[in-house]
Amino acid sequence: MAPSVMSDFSSSATARLLPFRYTVPIRAVQFQPSVSIPLTPLRSRSTLSRCCSSSAVAAVATNTDTFAKVIDGKLVSKQIKDEVAGEVASMKEAIGVVPGLAVILVGSRKDSQTYVRNKKKACEAVGIKSYEVNLPEDSTEEEVIKHILEFNNDPSVHGILVQLPLPRHMNEENILNAVNIEKDVDGFHPLNIGRLAMQGRDPLFVPCTPKGCMELLYRHGVEIKGKRAVVIGRSNIVGMPAALLLQKANATVSIVHSHTKNPEEVTRQADIVISAAGVANLVRGSWIKPGAVMIDVGINPVDDAESSRGYRLVGDVCYEEACTVASAITPVPGGVGPMTIAMLLSNTLESAKRIHNFK
Amino acid sequence: MAPSVMSDFSSSATARLLPFRYTVPIRAVQFQPSVSIPLTPLRSRSTLSRCCSSSAVAAVATNTDTFAKVIDGKLVSKQIKDEVAGEVASMKEAIGVVPGLAVILVGSRKDSQTYVRNKKKACEAVGIKSYEVNLPEDSTEEEVIKHILEFNNDPSVHGILVQLPLPRHMNEENILNAVNIEKDVDGFHPLNIGRLAMQGRDPLFVPCTPKGCMELLYRHGVEIKGKRAVVIGRSNIVGMPAALLLQKANATVSIVHSHTKNPEEVTRQADIVISAAGVANLVRGSWIKPGAVMIDVGINPVDDAESSRGYRLVGDVCYEEACTVASAITPVPGGVGPMTIAMLLSNTLESAKRIHNFK
Structure with missing residues (x-):
């Protein structure tokens, strides 16, 4: 039986993509040879x-x-990371500001540890400074929120992620709502989602995975x-x-x-x-x-x-x-x-640029 | 040429439903006599x-x-108003609280005045207390916001409406954002829209016209x-x-x-x-x-x-x-x-019940 491996869609979430209730019927493949399709060969x-x-x-x-x-998402994400690295360097040179991303990890889930490590490595690769807080599984909600509030007030931090899932005894909504909306690089705050839904309004941040999908379409x-x-x-x-x-x-x-x-x-x-x-x-x-x-x-x-x-x-x-x-x-x-991590880096850069009014 | 008459969809908006760019072709009616349709006669x-x-x-x-x-929306809205009137009376009897709705009208548009008058009458009919502020067309944004803040802090007011459209020199978003989300009975705040969009979240208020559409379907x-x-x-x-x-x-x-x-x-x-x-x-x-x-x-x-x-x-x-x-x-x-005004009354009652924790 395959293990419960899931991708990190949320950039902070580990396994929140709920499966459908469909059972997928196995049936013969229906070829459509009469259809005209661009003839680009399969890359891999x-x-x-x-x-x-x-x-x-x-x-x-x-x-x-x-x-x-x-x-090819690998290729596009590489392009985006290169672009982010270039902008991070320009910003540092122009105004001496280095974008900072803080990640809070509670507990010792192996998959979450891997995601956090990957984010840290990706930050380093583009010149974004990463901050990390690791809290034990039995921490209280208040302790987590205390760290969030510290990062909210820290001018060197421009994006804050709380790695999900949180231990069961914590109220996820309370914790996520503590993140300052100006540093909510995951874009999950209902205020951001509301602005995304409305005509004539724009969210501060677009959630990383859907933003990555759109970027693939655009590019x-x-x-x-x-x-x-x-x-x-x-x-x-x-x-x-x-x-x-x-x-x-x-x-x-x-x-x-x-x-x-x-x-x-x-x-x-x-x-x-x-x-x-x-x-x-x-x-x-x-x-x-x-x-x-x-x-x-x-x-x-x-x-x-x-x-x-x-x-x-x-x-x-x-x-x-x-x-x-x-x-x-x-x-x-x-x-x-x-694309998800690439978009997280992009959101963090965007946040730093907005906070410091750097165009 | 017909005048620019529009319905008051927003409960506070006068004419914000933008028309499509379609031109509607005139063509013969296509009857579908083979289709089985419930045989209820046209009411009017x-x-x-x-x-x-x-x-x-x-x-x-x-x-x-x-x-x-x-x-029949008239009939359903009458039923809802009767239900609201019953609950308003029970609440007054049980805890001595009368729900209050404040309406702020800026300028002297005839259609807006009519809508505000209709809301006031509808409030009176169900026992909701209505508060009204009329400001001249050349008021400043700050004056409007000052009144909103007063209503935000007034415990006898449970819902606040700013009648739209506002004069052109005002920033609608700034003004609407000043309304306390707990009294935003129009439900237009992006935080409410975001909660409406999200699984597992519920808005404090649902915008009146769409809520009215759903109520017609349900009933x-x-x-x-x-x-x-x-x-x-x-x-x-x-x-x-x-x-x-x-x-x-x-x-x-x-x-x-x-x-x-x-x-x-x-x-x-x-x-x-x-x-x-x-x-x-x-x-x-x-x-x-x-x-x-x-x-x-x-x-x-x-x-x-x-x-x-x-x-x-x-x-x-x-x-x-x-x-x-x-x-x-x-x-x-x-x-x-x-249905729009009926839902506005329902939202105002709901707000008063929530604020006073009355079930």
Whole structure:
């Protein structure tokens, strides 16, 4: 049985992407050979997730004419990190300010420790100063809030993250609400979400993973205005803000969720799909409109006896099937995943620039 | 030419429902006689808006077998007002508290004066105490905010409304943000909208018109969970919060707006339509899925030489055409319109109950 490995969507959350209640039917792959799709070859075959039957996989492997363009999140995140590093250096030179990100970790979850370590390394790589507080599992809510308030008042800190999940005895909402909205680089504060939803208002920060999805679309020249978009999943940290961002970019947006009666039919109407359901291979080829752009946020472990770890990671979208129908797709891993930390660095820089009125 | 008459959607706004850019094509009515629709007769013929050609109207008039059920907003708003009056009386008797609503009116717009007068009358009718401040057109932003702050601190006031639109020299956002969120009975604060958008969070107040739309659906036993819903228009005061409310009630929601390329096709997929576009007769019979429920928020003036005023009010939905396709529909006037003030009274009562912890 594969372990409960989840990606760090929230930049601070560990496992808050709730899976759908769907059971995914296994059926024959539906090829659509008559459809005209841009003929860019698959960048990396190693990302194939093998969601379909072996005969279907063989058929896909030979069907090289209809492979979707791969949206390379590693490459884009590298570009963004380079841009952030450049701006951090300019800011330091011009006004002597170094952006600072504080991370508060409570308890000793291995996955959370890994995420925090990765964030720290990413900060160092671009010249952002990182601050870290590690508190024992049995800390009180008040102790956590005390540290948040100290960071709120510390002028060298421009972004504050509380690594989630918190121990069960703590009230997450109380703790997150203590973060000064001007330093809420995760963008989860309801005030930020409200501004995201409203016409004529702008949030101080956009949540990192949905912002990363949009950045992938923008940097790949995908037109959003006037297109039909479907977001699968409606979590506070990915699905809902992703839908609001697509809506702000003038797409016609529908949200598919666990109560949607015909998710396949609704999804097939979309020119752009952002899937954040947390269900391995939920989105089959038959769900996809020919030529659609697929952004796959899911990072789901599935059993794999051939892997030394006993499992491998796959997305929400059945990759091989999608490749024959979609015009572009993000792989898992290497698609949306690397974008989250890149956007966190970008939000921290943005915060420092705003606080110091540096253009 | 019909005057610029608009309904008071926001409970405080006068004319903020921006019209779409669509031009509505005039074409023959498409009857769908094979469709089975509940056979409830039209309650009031006087609400017919005559959006189609005279021959089509004649055809509709004889086609009584396929008339949609009329959702009577006057009746429902009367029920709600009676319920509010009952609770106001109980609260006064139990703890001696009378809910209070303060309205601030700046300038001397005739329509705004009418709305404020109507709110005052509605308050009196249910036993809510109303407070009113009238300021001259050339008041400063600071003067308006001074009055808001006084009401914020006045324990006898549980709801505060600033009648919109404000004079052009004032910053609406600054002024609205001064209203204590616990007394923001209009529910327009981004913090409220954010909570509306998020799973597991609840707003303190739901904006009055969208709340009225949902109440009409609930009280007419319309099942929302799992249904496809389309909201036409995405204003901060009606469209967007209506979409968020339908989403919270587990519908699969799509928003149609001015950049939607195929509004007719998208709308025809919906089991429930809330139209808040502000365009007379935008939604023709061909836009409507047989058996759909139509909630029409638009109140649009159209020229009418037969009327003594020279115009009449019609909705966004072509009423006669919709009646032959939909299973239920709100008339204009007498549908959503009367619900806005009823919801304002309900929000004011709710606020007083929360502040005084009265269940």
